[in-house]
């Protein structure tokens with residue numbers, strides 16, 4: 001069973017199984033908190049908001065019939081869907097691997113809409129700075145993966161997964177470094193993002 005894990009403030013790992021997620025099926029998930037929390041980056045949250053609803057113009061939605069026009073431009077290996085683009089694509093997987101080590105995000109092998117719901121349930125305490133940071137990271141990763149996809153498709157500009165990861169890390173660090181002074185970040189979080 002693939003798990004979706006989080007770390008408590010004490011650093012102890014708390015594992016929530018996929019089954020725990022299933023247990024709450026039927027209850028409405030409030031994902032707005034994770035999208036629009038006080039530290040969110042508006043342009044990132046907007047793309048995530050569209051992605052969370054499956055509303056980005058991915059190739060599977062544009063080219064229903066033409067198979068050869070649906071290839072993912074990040075890997076050229078699979079058809080582009082929301083689920084592929086943000087999860088199963090080897091490019092995106094490399095990006096997530098690079099940012100997960102700094103955050104508490106551990107994606108399960110659920111499909112994209114269920115994974116987003118699971119994240120919304122896991123990081124639902126916006127008084128917890130780790131949860132806010134998880135929201136920033138998820139939104140930033142989705143934004144930069146989508147941006148890289150668009151740059152390749154429309155501008156023939158290519159960045160590596162590592163370079164995309166660095167853009168995400170820089171955006172998150174920049175946001176955290178510019179928080180209003182009343183926001184005190186835990187030391188471990190500061191260290192994780194090289195802010196000390």
Ligand SMILES: [Zn+2]
Nearest residue numbers: 072074075089
């Ligand atoms: Zn791909």
